[in-house]
Amino acid sequence: MLHFLQMNWGTIVALLVVALLVFLAVRRMVKDRKAGIGPCGQKCSHCPNAGNCHHR
Helix, strand or coil: HHHHHHCCCHHHHHHHHHHHHHHHHHHHHHHHHHCHHHHHHEEEHHCCCHHCCCCC
């Protein structure tokens, strides 16, 4: 097992970094969705085109 980790440490670190970035992106999307922020990055309640953008 130790030999496997020594031979593949770079790949394992890269995989962990990518997994962390995906986790943070998903967490941000969930947080924005709960806060009422639309896909354009703005709050839909203040948008003049809220009715045309997407339906709830």
